[in-house]
Amino acid sequence: MAERMPMLPALRAFEAVARLGSVRMAASELHVTPAAISQQVKALEADLGLQLIRRRGNALELTAAALAGSETLSAGFRLMAEAVRQIRDHQARPQIRLSVDPTLAANWLIARLPRYRALPGCVDLLLDANRRYADFGRDQVDAAIRFGIGKFPGLDAHFLMAEELFPVCSPKLLRGPHPLKKPDDLKRHTLLHNDWSSRQGNWPNWQNWLDEAGARGVDARSGLHFNDGLVVIEAALNGQGVFLANTTAVKDLLAARKLVAPFSVRVKSDLGYYFVCPQQTARRGEIVILRDWLLREAAAD
The missing domain is CATH 3.40.190.10 (Periplasmic binding protein-like II)
Structure with missing residues:
Protein backbone atom coordinates (compact mmCIF):
# COMPACT_ATOMS: atom_id res chain seq x y z
CA MET A 1 0.00 0.00 0.00
CA ALA A 2 1.13 3.57 -0.67
CA GLU A 3 2.49 5.36 2.38
CA ARG A 4 -0.01 7.79 3.90
CA MET A 5 0.90 11.38 3.09
CA PRO A 6 0.52 14.33 5.48
CA MET A 7 -1.98 17.03 4.54
CA LEU A 8 -0.81 19.11 1.58
CA PRO A 9 -1.32 22.53 3.28
CA ALA A 10 0.99 21.44 6.12
CA LEU A 11 3.68 20.31 3.68
CA ARG A 12 3.31 23.54 1.71
CA ALA A 13 3.68 25.68 4.81
CA PHE A 14 6.78 23.79 5.98
CA GLU A 15 8.37 23.92 2.49
CA ALA A 16 7.94 27.69 2.35
CA VAL A 17 9.40 28.21 5.83
CA ALA A 18 12.36 25.91 5.10
CA ARG A 19 13.08 27.61 1.77
CA LEU A 20 12.63 31.20 2.95
CA GLY A 21 13.92 30.80 6.50
CA SER A 22 11.09 32.86 7.92
CA VAL A 23 7.53 32.24 9.09
CA ARG A 24 6.61 35.81 8.21
CA MET A 25 7.97 35.53 4.64
CA ALA A 26 6.27 32.17 4.18
CA ALA A 27 2.96 33.66 5.32
CA SER A 28 3.35 36.54 2.86
CA GLU A 29 4.11 34.18 -0.04
CA LEU A 30 1.14 31.90 0.74
CA HIS A 31 -1.22 34.81 1.59
CA VAL A 32 -2.07 33.60 5.11
CA THR A 33 -1.19 34.80 8.60
CA PRO A 34 2.06 33.86 10.39
CA ALA A 35 -0.07 32.14 13.04
CA ALA A 36 -1.61 29.91 10.37
CA ILE A 37 1.84 28.96 9.07
CA SER A 38 3.03 28.08 12.58
CA GLN A 39 -0.06 25.95 13.20
CA GLN A 40 0.45 24.03 9.94
CA VAL A 41 4.13 23.34 10.74
CA LYS A 42 3.20 22.12 14.25
CA ALA A 43 0.50 19.89 12.75
CA LEU A 44 3.07 18.39 10.36
CA GLU A 45 5.52 17.77 13.24
CA ALA A 46 2.76 16.04 15.19
CA ASP A 47 1.78 13.96 12.18
CA LEU A 48 5.37 12.85 11.53
CA GLY A 49 6.32 12.54 15.19
CA LEU A 50 9.46 14.63 14.50
CA GLN A 51 10.70 18.09 15.31
CA LEU A 52 11.38 20.00 12.11
CA ILE A 53 12.17 23.56 13.17
CA ARG A 54 13.97 25.01 16.20
CA ARG A 55 14.17 28.62 17.26
CA ARG A 56 17.60 30.15 17.92
CA GLY A 57 16.77 33.61 19.24
CA ASN A 58 15.05 35.38 16.38
CA ALA A 59 16.29 32.88 13.81
CA LEU A 60 14.87 29.55 12.68
CA GLU A 61 16.98 26.41 12.36
CA LEU A 62 16.04 23.26 10.47
CA THR A 63 16.61 19.94 12.22
CA ALA A 64 18.53 17.15 10.54
CA ALA A 65 15.24 15.46 9.67
CA ALA A 66 13.95 18.64 8.03
CA LEU A 67 17.17 19.13 6.05
CA ALA A 68 16.97 15.56 4.79
CA GLY A 69 13.76 16.21 2.89
CA SER A 70 13.36 19.95 2.38
CA GLU A 71 15.12 20.21 -1.01
CA THR A 72 13.26 17.22 -2.43
CA LEU A 73 9.99 18.65 -1.15
CA SER A 74 10.75 21.98 -2.86
CA ALA A 75 11.49 20.13 -6.08
CA GLY A 76 8.19 18.31 -5.78
CA PHE A 77 6.25 21.54 -5.47
CA ARG A 78 8.10 22.98 -8.46
CA LEU A 79 7.06 19.92 -10.49
CA MET A 80 3.48 20.34 -9.36
CA ALA A 81 3.55 24.01 -10.38
CA GLU A 82 4.96 23.06 -13.80
CA ALA A 83 2.25 20.42 -14.23
CA VAL A 84 -0.45 22.99 -13.46
CA ARG A 85 1.14 25.41 -15.94
CA GLN A 86 1.15 22.75 -18.66
CA ILE A 87 -2.50 21.90 -17.98
CA ARG A 88 -3.47 25.57 -18.20
CA ASP A 89 -1.41 26.17 -21.36
CA HIS A 90 -2.83 23.08 -23.03
CA GLN A 91 -6.34 24.16 -22.17
CA ALA A 92 -5.67 27.67 -23.41
CA ARG A 93 -4.23 26.70 -26.82
CA PRO A 94 -2.92 23.42 -28.26
CA LYS A 151 16.52 2.90 -36.32
CA PHE A 152 14.57 4.60 -33.53
CA PRO A 153 13.38 1.89 -31.12
CA GLY A 154 10.02 2.54 -29.51
CA LEU A 155 9.22 5.51 -31.75
CA ASP A 156 6.95 5.98 -34.74
CA ALA A 157 9.36 7.06 -37.53
CA HIS A 158 8.76 8.41 -41.08
CA PHE A 159 11.56 9.08 -43.57
CA LEU A 160 11.76 12.67 -44.78
CA MET A 161 14.97 13.33 -46.72
CA ALA A 162 18.22 11.68 -47.73
CA GLU A 163 21.52 13.56 -47.81
CA GLU A 164 24.27 14.07 -50.38
CA LEU A 165 27.44 16.07 -49.85
CA PHE A 166 29.15 18.38 -52.34
CA PRO A 167 31.38 21.50 -52.30
CA VAL A 168 29.76 24.93 -52.05
CA CYS A 169 31.24 28.41 -51.80
CA SER A 170 30.44 32.08 -52.12
CA PRO A 171 30.06 33.32 -55.73
CA LYS A 172 32.87 35.78 -55.05
CA LEU A 173 35.39 32.90 -55.00
CA LEU A 174 34.49 32.04 -58.58
CA ARG A 175 35.37 35.60 -59.60
CA GLY A 176 38.70 35.55 -57.77
CA PRO A 177 42.24 34.90 -59.07
CA HIS A 178 41.88 31.12 -58.63
CA PRO A 179 38.76 29.87 -60.43
CA LEU A 180 37.19 26.54 -59.56
CA LYS A 181 36.93 24.80 -62.91
CA LYS A 182 38.09 21.31 -61.89
CA PRO A 183 38.43 19.51 -58.54
CA ASP A 184 42.25 19.88 -58.59
CA ASP A 185 41.74 23.66 -58.29
CA LEU A 186 40.70 23.16 -54.65
CA LYS A 187 44.40 23.01 -53.71
CA ARG A 188 44.47 26.80 -54.13
CA HIS A 189 41.52 27.31 -51.79
CA THR A 190 40.81 26.89 -48.09
CA LEU A 191 38.75 23.81 -47.24
CA LEU A 192 36.08 24.35 -44.58
CA HIS A 193 35.35 21.35 -42.35
CA ASN A 194 32.42 20.64 -40.07
CA ASP A 195 34.08 18.25 -37.61
CA TRP A 196 30.97 16.22 -36.87
CA SER A 197 30.69 12.46 -36.85
CA SER A 198 27.78 10.11 -36.40
CA ARG A 199 27.75 7.09 -34.14
CA GLN A 200 25.66 5.32 -36.78
CA GLY A 201 25.89 5.22 -40.54
CA ASN A 202 28.34 6.86 -42.93
CA TRP A 203 28.93 10.62 -43.02
CA PRO A 204 31.32 11.44 -45.89
CA ASN A 205 34.21 13.86 -45.42
CA TRP A 206 36.47 15.81 -47.76
CA GLN A 207 38.68 12.78 -48.42
CA ASN A 208 35.66 10.78 -49.58
CA TRP A 209 34.59 13.53 -51.96
CA LEU A 210 38.10 14.14 -53.35
CA ASP A 211 38.50 10.43 -54.03
CA GLU A 212 35.11 10.30 -55.78
CA ALA A 213 35.97 13.37 -57.87
CA GLY A 214 39.46 12.08 -58.74
CA ALA A 215 41.11 15.23 -57.40
CA ARG A 216 44.90 15.30 -57.20
CA GLY A 217 47.23 17.33 -55.02
CA VAL A 218 44.58 18.46 -52.53
CA ASP A 219 45.26 17.96 -48.81
CA ALA A 220 41.92 16.76 -47.43
CA ARG A 221 42.87 17.67 -43.86
CA SER A 222 43.97 21.26 -44.49
CA GLY A 223 41.88 24.36 -43.91
CA LEU A 224 39.58 25.67 -41.20
CA HIS A 225 37.76 23.33 -38.83
CA PHE A 226 34.47 24.02 -37.05
CA ASN A 227 32.18 22.04 -34.76
CA ASP A 228 28.93 23.78 -35.65
CA GLY A 229 27.06 23.61 -38.94
CA LEU A 230 25.65 27.14 -38.75
CA VAL A 231 29.08 28.64 -38.13
CA VAL A 232 30.80 26.84 -41.00
CA ILE A 233 28.01 27.87 -43.39
CA GLU A 234 28.50 31.46 -42.27
CA ALA A 235 32.21 31.15 -43.04
CA ALA A 236 31.37 29.92 -46.55
CA LEU A 237 28.91 32.79 -47.07
CA ASN A 238 31.69 35.21 -46.12
CA GLY A 239 33.98 33.80 -48.77
CA GLN A 240 36.45 32.24 -46.37
CA GLY A 241 36.66 28.93 -48.24
CA VAL A 242 34.87 25.97 -49.78
CA PHE A 243 32.55 23.88 -47.61
CA LEU A 244 31.57 20.25 -48.15
CA ALA A 245 27.87 20.79 -47.47
CA ASN A 246 24.88 18.50 -47.16
CA THR A 247 21.88 19.05 -49.41
CA THR A 248 19.31 20.16 -46.85
CA ALA A 249 21.57 22.68 -45.12
CA VAL A 250 22.27 24.70 -48.28
CA LYS A 251 19.31 24.01 -50.61
CA ASP A 252 17.68 27.40 -50.10
CA LEU A 253 21.03 29.26 -50.09
CA LEU A 254 21.84 27.74 -53.48
CA ALA A 255 18.42 28.70 -54.84
CA ALA A 256 19.01 32.29 -53.67
CA ARG A 257 22.52 32.26 -55.26
CA LYS A 258 24.07 33.13 -51.91
CA LEU A 259 26.13 29.98 -52.37
CA VAL A 260 27.10 28.12 -55.52
CA ALA A 261 28.12 24.53 -56.22
CA PRO A 262 31.09 24.62 -58.64
CA PHE A 263 31.18 20.84 -59.26
CA SER A 264 28.52 18.27 -60.10
CA VAL A 265 30.14 15.37 -58.20
CA ARG A 266 28.22 14.34 -55.07
CA VAL A 267 28.76 11.63 -52.47
CA LYS A 268 25.82 9.95 -50.76
CA SER A 269 25.35 9.31 -47.07
CA ASP A 270 23.22 6.51 -45.68
CA LEU A 271 21.92 8.90 -43.02
CA GLY A 272 18.80 10.98 -43.47
CA TYR A 273 16.16 12.98 -41.65
Whole structure:
Protein backbone atom coordinates (compact mmCIF):
# COMPACT_ATOMS: atom_id res chain seq x y z
CA MET A 1 0.00 0.00 0.00
CA ALA A 2 1.13 3.57 -0.67
CA GLU A 3 2.49 5.36 2.38
CA ARG A 4 -0.01 7.79 3.90
CA MET A 5 0.90 11.38 3.09
CA PRO A 6 0.52 14.33 5.48
CA MET A 7 -1.98 17.03 4.54
CA LEU A 8 -0.81 19.11 1.58
CA PRO A 9 -1.32 22.53 3.28
CA ALA A 10 0.99 21.44 6.12
CA LEU A 11 3.68 20.31 3.68
CA ARG A 12 3.31 23.54 1.71
CA ALA A 13 3.68 25.68 4.81
CA PHE A 14 6.78 23.79 5.98
CA GLU A 15 8.37 23.92 2.49
CA ALA A 16 7.94 27.69 2.35
CA VAL A 17 9.40 28.21 5.83
CA ALA A 18 12.36 25.91 5.10
CA ARG A 19 13.08 27.61 1.77
CA LEU A 20 12.63 31.20 2.95
CA GLY A 21 13.92 30.80 6.50
CA SER A 22 11.09 32.86 7.92
CA VAL A 23 7.53 32.24 9.09
CA ARG A 24 6.61 35.81 8.21
CA MET A 25 7.97 35.53 4.64
CA ALA A 26 6.27 32.17 4.18
CA ALA A 27 2.96 33.66 5.32
CA SER A 28 3.35 36.54 2.86
CA GLU A 29 4.11 34.18 -0.04
CA LEU A 30 1.14 31.90 0.74
CA HIS A 31 -1.22 34.81 1.59
CA VAL A 32 -2.07 33.60 5.11
CA THR A 33 -1.19 34.80 8.60
CA PRO A 34 2.06 33.86 10.39
CA ALA A 35 -0.07 32.14 13.04
CA ALA A 36 -1.61 29.91 10.37
CA ILE A 37 1.84 28.96 9.07
CA SER A 38 3.03 28.08 12.58
CA GLN A 39 -0.06 25.95 13.20
CA GLN A 40 0.45 24.03 9.94
CA VAL A 41 4.13 23.34 10.74
CA LYS A 42 3.20 22.12 14.25
CA ALA A 43 0.50 19.89 12.75
CA LEU A 44 3.07 18.39 10.36
CA GLU A 45 5.52 17.77 13.24
CA ALA A 46 2.76 16.04 15.19
CA ASP A 47 1.78 13.96 12.18
CA LEU A 48 5.37 12.85 11.53
CA GLY A 49 6.32 12.54 15.19
CA LEU A 50 9.46 14.63 14.50
CA GLN A 51 10.70 18.09 15.31
CA LEU A 52 11.38 20.00 12.11
CA ILE A 53 12.17 23.56 13.17
CA ARG A 54 13.97 25.01 16.20
CA ARG A 55 14.17 28.62 17.26
CA ARG A 56 17.60 30.15 17.92
CA GLY A 57 16.77 33.61 19.24
CA ASN A 58 15.05 35.38 16.38
CA ALA A 59 16.29 32.88 13.81
CA LEU A 60 14.87 29.55 12.68
CA GLU A 61 16.98 26.41 12.36
CA LEU A 62 16.04 23.26 10.47
CA THR A 63 16.61 19.94 12.22
CA ALA A 64 18.53 17.15 10.54
CA ALA A 65 15.24 15.46 9.67
CA ALA A 66 13.95 18.64 8.03
CA LEU A 67 17.17 19.13 6.05
CA ALA A 68 16.97 15.56 4.79
CA GLY A 69 13.76 16.21 2.89
CA SER A 70 13.36 19.95 2.38
CA GLU A 71 15.12 20.21 -1.01
CA THR A 72 13.26 17.22 -2.43
CA LEU A 73 9.99 18.65 -1.15
CA SER A 74 10.75 21.98 -2.86
CA ALA A 75 11.49 20.13 -6.08
CA GLY A 76 8.19 18.31 -5.78
CA PHE A 77 6.25 21.54 -5.47
CA ARG A 78 8.10 22.98 -8.46
CA LEU A 79 7.06 19.92 -10.49
CA MET A 80 3.48 20.34 -9.36
CA ALA A 81 3.55 24.01 -10.38
CA GLU A 82 4.96 23.06 -13.80
CA ALA A 83 2.25 20.42 -14.23
CA VAL A 84 -0.45 22.99 -13.46
CA ARG A 85 1.14 25.41 -15.94
CA GLN A 86 1.15 22.75 -18.66
CA ILE A 87 -2.50 21.90 -17.98
CA ARG A 88 -3.47 25.57 -18.20
CA ASP A 89 -1.41 26.17 -21.36
CA HIS A 90 -2.83 23.08 -23.03
CA GLN A 91 -6.34 24.16 -22.17
CA ALA A 92 -5.67 27.67 -23.41
CA ARG A 93 -4.23 26.70 -26.82
CA PRO A 94 -2.92 23.42 -28.26
CA GLN A 95 0.78 23.40 -29.03
CA ILE A 96 3.36 20.99 -30.47
CA ARG A 97 6.89 21.08 -29.09
CA LEU A 98 9.13 19.95 -31.97
CA SER A 99 12.77 19.06 -31.35
CA VAL A 100 14.96 19.88 -34.36
CA ASP A 101 18.63 20.41 -35.18
CA PRO A 102 19.44 24.17 -35.27
CA THR A 103 21.04 23.97 -38.74
CA LEU A 104 17.98 22.26 -40.24
CA ALA A 105 15.68 24.70 -38.46
CA ALA A 106 17.55 27.79 -39.69
CA ASN A 107 18.29 26.70 -43.25
CA TRP A 108 15.23 24.63 -44.19
CA LEU A 109 12.32 24.51 -41.77
CA ILE A 110 11.75 28.17 -40.85
CA ALA A 111 11.34 29.35 -44.45
CA ARG A 112 8.56 26.78 -44.95
CA LEU A 113 6.59 27.44 -41.75
CA PRO A 114 4.15 29.96 -43.30
CA ARG A 115 2.76 27.11 -45.42
CA TYR A 116 2.23 25.02 -42.30
CA ARG A 117 0.52 27.88 -40.48
CA ALA A 118 -1.92 28.24 -43.38
CA LEU A 119 -3.18 24.67 -42.95
CA PRO A 120 -6.64 24.03 -41.47
CA GLY A 121 -6.31 22.44 -38.05
CA CYS A 122 -2.67 23.39 -37.47
CA VAL A 123 -1.60 24.36 -33.95
CA ASP A 124 1.20 26.52 -32.61
CA LEU A 125 4.73 25.13 -32.89
CA LEU A 126 7.40 25.52 -30.26
CA LEU A 127 10.74 24.77 -31.96
CA ASP A 128 13.18 23.21 -29.52
CA ALA A 129 16.39 23.80 -31.51
CA ASN A 130 18.93 21.50 -29.92
CA ARG A 131 21.72 19.29 -31.25
CA ARG A 132 21.19 16.55 -28.68
CA TYR A 133 18.43 13.99 -28.97
CA ALA A 134 15.49 15.06 -26.86
CA ASP A 135 14.15 12.72 -24.20
CA PHE A 136 10.43 12.49 -24.91
CA GLY A 137 9.62 11.77 -21.26
CA ARG A 138 11.91 14.23 -19.55
CA ASP A 139 11.87 17.17 -22.00
CA GLN A 140 8.10 17.31 -22.68
CA VAL A 141 8.79 17.07 -26.43
CA ASP A 142 5.88 15.93 -28.62
CA ALA A 143 7.79 15.13 -31.81
CA ALA A 144 11.23 15.50 -33.36
CA ILE A 145 13.11 15.59 -36.64
CA ARG A 146 16.08 13.28 -36.11
CA PHE A 147 19.11 12.43 -38.20
CA GLY A 148 20.13 8.80 -38.52
CA ILE A 149 19.76 5.54 -40.42
CA GLY A 150 16.13 5.06 -39.43
CA LYS A 151 16.52 2.90 -36.32
CA PHE A 152 14.57 4.60 -33.53
CA PRO A 153 13.38 1.89 -31.12
CA GLY A 154 10.02 2.54 -29.51
CA LEU A 155 9.22 5.51 -31.75
CA ASP A 156 6.95 5.98 -34.74
CA ALA A 157 9.36 7.06 -37.53
CA HIS A 158 8.76 8.41 -41.08
CA PHE A 159 11.56 9.08 -43.57
CA LEU A 160 11.76 12.67 -44.78
CA MET A 161 14.97 13.33 -46.72
CA ALA A 162 18.22 11.68 -47.73
CA GLU A 163 21.52 13.56 -47.81
CA GLU A 164 24.27 14.07 -50.38
CA LEU A 165 27.44 16.07 -49.85
CA PHE A 166 29.15 18.38 -52.34
CA PRO A 167 31.38 21.50 -52.30
CA VAL A 168 29.76 24.93 -52.05
CA CYS A 169 31.24 28.41 -51.80
CA SER A 170 30.44 32.08 -52.12
CA PRO A 171 30.06 33.32 -55.73
CA LYS A 172 32.87 35.78 -55.05
CA LEU A 173 35.39 32.90 -55.00
CA LEU A 174 34.49 32.04 -58.58
CA ARG A 175 35.37 35.60 -59.60
CA GLY A 176 38.70 35.55 -57.77
CA PRO A 177 42.24 34.90 -59.07
CA HIS A 178 41.88 31.12 -58.63
CA PRO A 179 38.76 29.87 -60.43
CA LEU A 180 37.19 26.54 -59.56
CA LYS A 181 36.93 24.80 -62.91
CA LYS A 182 38.09 21.31 -61.89
CA PRO A 183 38.43 19.51 -58.54
CA ASP A 184 42.25 19.88 -58.59
CA ASP A 185 41.74 23.66 -58.29
CA LEU A 186 40.70 23.16 -54.65
CA LYS A 187 44.40 23.01 -53.71
CA ARG A 188 44.47 26.80 -54.13
CA HIS A 189 41.52 27.31 -51.79
CA THR A 190 40.81 26.89 -48.09
CA LEU A 191 38.75 23.81 -47.24
CA LEU A 192 36.08 24.35 -44.58
CA HIS A 193 35.35 21.35 -42.35
CA ASN A 194 32.42 20.64 -40.07
CA ASP A 195 34.08 18.25 -37.61
CA TRP A 196 30.97 16.22 -36.87
CA SER A 197 30.69 12.46 -36.85
CA SER A 198 27.78 10.11 -36.40
CA ARG A 199 27.75 7.09 -34.14
CA GLN A 200 25.66 5.32 -36.78
CA GLY A 201 25.89 5.22 -40.54
CA ASN A 202 28.34 6.86 -42.93
CA TRP A 203 28.93 10.62 -43.02
CA PRO A 204 31.32 11.44 -45.89
CA ASN A 205 34.21 13.86 -45.42
CA TRP A 206 36.47 15.81 -47.76
CA GLN A 207 38.68 12.78 -48.42
CA ASN A 208 35.66 10.78 -49.58
CA TRP A 209 34.59 13.53 -51.96
CA LEU A 210 38.10 14.14 -53.35
CA ASP A 211 38.50 10.43 -54.03
CA GLU A 212 35.11 10.30 -55.78
CA ALA A 213 35.97 13.37 -57.87
CA GLY A 214 39.46 12.08 -58.74
CA ALA A 215 41.11 15.23 -57.40
CA ARG A 216 44.90 15.30 -57.20
CA GLY A 217 47.23 17.33 -55.02
CA VAL A 218 44.58 18.46 -52.53
CA ASP A 219 45.26 17.96 -48.81
CA ALA A 220 41.92 16.76 -47.43
CA ARG A 221 42.87 17.67 -43.86
CA SER A 222 43.97 21.26 -44.49
CA GLY A 223 41.88 24.36 -43.91
CA LEU A 224 39.58 25.67 -41.20
CA HIS A 225 37.76 23.33 -38.83
CA PHE A 226 34.47 24.02 -37.05
CA ASN A 227 32.18 22.04 -34.76
CA ASP A 228 28.93 23.78 -35.65
CA GLY A 229 27.06 23.61 -38.94
CA LEU A 230 25.65 27.14 -38.75
CA VAL A 231 29.08 28.64 -38.13
CA VAL A 232 30.80 26.84 -41.00
CA ILE A 233 28.01 27.87 -43.39
CA GLU A 234 28.50 31.46 -42.27
CA ALA A 235 32.21 31.15 -43.04
CA ALA A 236 31.37 29.92 -46.55
CA LEU A 237 28.91 32.79 -47.07
CA ASN A 238 31.69 35.21 -46.12
CA GLY A 239 33.98 33.80 -48.77
CA GLN A 240 36.45 32.24 -46.37
CA GLY A 241 36.66 28.93 -48.24
CA VAL A 242 34.87 25.97 -49.78
CA PHE A 243 32.55 23.88 -47.61
CA LEU A 244 31.57 20.25 -48.15
CA ALA A 245 27.87 20.79 -47.47
CA ASN A 246 24.88 18.50 -47.16
CA THR A 247 21.88 19.05 -49.41
CA THR A 248 19.31 20.16 -46.85
CA ALA A 249 21.57 22.68 -45.12
CA VAL A 250 22.27 24.70 -48.28
CA LYS A 251 19.31 24.01 -50.61
CA ASP A 252 17.68 27.40 -50.10
CA LEU A 253 21.03 29.26 -50.09
CA LEU A 254 21.84 27.74 -53.48
CA ALA A 255 18.42 28.70 -54.84
CA ALA A 256 19.01 32.29 -53.67
CA ARG A 257 22.52 32.26 -55.26
CA LYS A 258 24.07 33.13 -51.91
CA LEU A 259 26.13 29.98 -52.37
CA VAL A 260 27.10 28.12 -55.52
CA ALA A 261 28.12 24.53 -56.22
CA PRO A 262 31.09 24.62 -58.64
CA PHE A 263 31.18 20.84 -59.26
CA SER A 264 28.52 18.27 -60.10
CA VAL A 265 30.14 15.37 -58.20
CA ARG A 266 28.22 14.34 -55.07
CA VAL A 267 28.76 11.63 -52.47
CA LYS A 268 25.82 9.95 -50.76
CA SER A 269 25.35 9.31 -47.07
CA ASP A 270 23.22 6.51 -45.68
CA LEU A 271 21.92 8.90 -43.02
CA GLY A 272 18.80 10.98 -43.47
CA TYR A 273 16.16 12.98 -41.65
CA TYR A 274 13.16 11.29 -40.03
CA PHE A 275 10.04 12.59 -38.33
CA VAL A 276 9.66 10.68 -35.06
CA CYS A 277 7.30 10.71 -32.10
CA PRO A 278 6.20 8.32 -29.35
CA GLN A 279 3.87 5.65 -30.67
CA GLN A 280 1.14 6.65 -28.22
CA THR A 281 0.98 10.18 -29.68
CA ALA A 282 1.39 9.29 -33.38
CA ARG A 283 -2.39 9.33 -34.00
CA ARG A 284 -3.08 12.70 -32.38
CA GLY A 285 -4.75 14.90 -34.97
CA GLU A 286 -2.33 17.81 -34.68
CA ILE A 287 0.67 15.46 -34.91
CA VAL A 288 -0.75 13.84 -38.07
CA ILE A 289 -1.24 17.27 -39.67
CA LEU A 290 2.37 18.30 -38.91
CA ARG A 291 3.84 14.97 -40.01
CA ASP A 292 1.94 14.86 -43.31
CA TRP A 293 2.91 18.46 -44.07
CA LEU A 294 6.60 17.72 -43.43
CA LEU A 295 6.39 14.67 -45.69
CA ARG A 296 4.89 16.81 -48.49
CA GLU A 297 7.53 19.53 -48.09
CA ALA A 298 10.35 16.99 -48.15
CA ALA A 299 8.91 15.26 -51.23
CA ALA A 300 8.57 18.62 -53.04
CA ASP A 301 12.31 19.26 -52.59
